Amino acid sequence: MRYVSTRAATPGTIGFDDVLLAGLAPDGGLYVPERLPALALEELAGLPYAELATRVMLPFVGDALEEAEFRRLVTDAYAGFGHAAVAPLKQLDERLWLLELFHGPTLAFKDYALQLVGRLFDAVLARRRRRVTIVGATSGDTGSAAMEACRDRELVDLVILFPKGRTSEVQRRQMTTIPSPNVHAVAIEGTFDDCQDLVKAMFADARFREELQLSAVNSINWARVMAQIVYYVAAAVALGAPRRSVSFTVPTGNFGNVYAGHVARRMGLPVERLAIGTNRNDILQRFISSGRMTIGAVEPSLSPSMDIQVSSNFERLLFELKGRDGAAVAAAMSAFRRTGTLPTTAAEWEAARSLFSAHRVDDEATLAEIAATWRATGELLDPHSAVAVAAARAEKGNPMVALACAHPAKFPDAVAKATGVRPALPPALADLMERKERVTVLPNDLEAVQSFVRDVARVTA
Numbered sequence: 001m002r003y004v005s006t007r008a009a010t011p012g013t014i015g016f017d018d019v020l021l022a023g024l025a026p027d028g029g030l031y032v033p034e035r036l037p038a039l040a041l042e043e044l045a046g047l048p049y050a051e052l053a054t055r056v057m058l059p060f061v062g063d064a065l066e067e068a069e070f071r072r073l074v075t076d077a078y079a080g081f082g083h084a085a086v087a088p089l090k091q092l093d094e095r096l097w098l099l100e101l102f103h104g105p106t107l108a109f110k111d112y113a114l115q116l117v118g119r120l121f122d123a124v125l126a127r128r129r130r131r132v133t134i135v136g137a138t139s140g141d142t143g144s145a146a147m148e149a150c151r152d153r154e155l156v157d158l159v160i161l162f163p164k165g166r167t168s169e170v171q172r173r174q175m176t177t178i179p180s181p182n183v184h185a186v187a188i189e190g191t192f193d194d195c196q197d198l199v200k201a202m203f204a205d206a207r208f209r210e211e212l213q214l215s216a217v218n219s220i221n222w223a224r225v226m227a228q229i230v231y232y233v234a235a236a237v238a239l240g241a242p243r244r245s246v247s248f249t250v251p252t253g254n255f256g257n258v259y260a261g262h263v264a265r266r267m268g269l270p271v272e273r274l275a276i277g278t279n280r281n282d283i284l285q286r287f288i289s290s291g292r293m294t295i296g297a298v299e300p301s302l303s304p305s306m307d308i309q310v311s312s313n314f315e316r317l318l319f320e321l322k323g324r325d326g327a328a329v330a331a332a333m334s335a336f337r338r339t340g341t342l343p344t345t346a347a348e349w350e351a352a353r354s355l356f357s358a359h360r361v362d363d364e365a366t367l368a369e370i371a372a373t374w375r376a377t378g379e380l381l382d383p384h385s386a387v388a389v390a391a392a393r394a395e396k397g398n399p400m401v402a403l404a405c406a407h408p409a410k411f412p413d414a415v416a417k418a419t420g421v422r423p424a425l426p427p428a429l430a431d432l433m434e435r436k437e438r439v440t441v442l443p444n445d446l447e448a449v450q451s452f453v454r455d456v457a458r459v460t461a
């Protein structure tokens with residue numbers, strides 16, 4: 001399997017291992033496969049999750065890894081999940097199902113991709129006799145998922161910056177209580193934007209980037225999209241695909257998760273409706289309803305992992321809408337950055353609307369959905385999952401699957417406000433509040449952060 005950049009004027013191709021380590025293409029584009037493999041749906045019924053995952057993903061890996069090694073990594077990635085089915089379905093009413101994607105170590109769906117990506121990094125780096133230093137910024141969930149994915153990986157050191165005092169206590173403790181010596185939580189005296197700027201500045205410093213062999217595991221990495229295709233396939237097959245088509249609603253921020261559902265459909269999964277759920281940060285919903293994608297100000301909501309205006313993975317869909325013309329995508333993205341409005345044609349809007357529907361669910365409707373589902377079924381939904389369920393109620397599909405992307409105990413305040421019930425952490429995290437914390441506090445200063453990274457990274461040793 002070969003990959004191309006969404007911004008390449010003249011398409012050169014690279015393999016899976018280079019895509020994995022690079023994340024972003026040098027021209028600023030995102031990598032996509034040259035062509036998509038077809039799913040062998042008839043062969044997938046009844047398989048354990050790890051085996052189904054291996055078969056769905058293997059064509060994307062190509063010859064970067066041996067099949068047996070890949071199967072071992074996939075099996076290992078999901079072995080520690082808190083539910084034997086890994087991504088179980090739970091029926092809410094006669095046509096509506098919840099796909100629970102919160103049984104990984106940090107209780108959010110990002111574990112499903114990152115647990116595998118961390119292991120893929122180690123495997124590919126071992127072949128190349130290389131090490132990397134991964135740096136990232138987080139406002140909450142991604143940091144802990146990346147730290148859990150990279151902990152104890154031989155060839156990876158990870159430094160995560162978060163804004164001091166601005167994450168929830170559960171989120172902070174999920175980062176600061178991991179005892180592994182190769183992952184480091186750093187509290188920056190500043191905002192999330194300051195943290196992001198520090199990471200960008202480290203990548204922009206060519207000497208530092210080279211010296212530390214810097215790398216990233218952010219949501220634009222193709223390997224993350226690849227791992228997210230799997231649970232759409234697993235859910236649809238469990239509900240009767242390929243004989244029966246299935247619909248999905250997805251709580252959406254960076255467009256990575258719902259885009260993976262789109263790729264699954266392109267690979268032959270019978271997906272009837274694919275719906276985007278947004279909170280008050282509704283740029284995608286406005287685009288689907290009006291054809292205009294215009295950036296607004298990011299406003300805080302009850303579903304903070306969706307408080308995003310520019311959905312970075314949307315560029316992959318744009319590449320498809322523009323007939324895989326990299327130069328046209330590069331021009332559109334540069335205009336988007338300059339003017340705040342993405343130039344798209346009526347035909348592109350029509351095509352996008354035929355692929356996705358979209359629903360805006362504000363905080364009030366989110367709380368109402370948590371309360372209504374609790375009364376009707378006894379299930380506690382976190383606010384992100386509630387956006388998906390509310391979107392599902394506005395859609396026609398049957399069976400309809402709403403993606404539950406976080407455990408309710410990650411957002412106990414919103415759940416308690418809606419239901420009066422404070423959800424308990426699952427057994428594996430029950431003692432989180434008593435665990436010993438390890439955190440370094442640093443000023444919002446590039447030199448201080450770079451010197452910390454140099455000290456902890458084994459690349460320079």
Ligand SMILES: *Cc1c(COP(=O)(O)O)cnc(C)c1O
Nearest residue numbers: 252253254255256257305384406
């Ligand atoms: C990251 C996240 C999202 C958004 O997913 P995207 O792939 O960025 O669209 C939604 N819900 C939860 C709980 C998340 O952690």
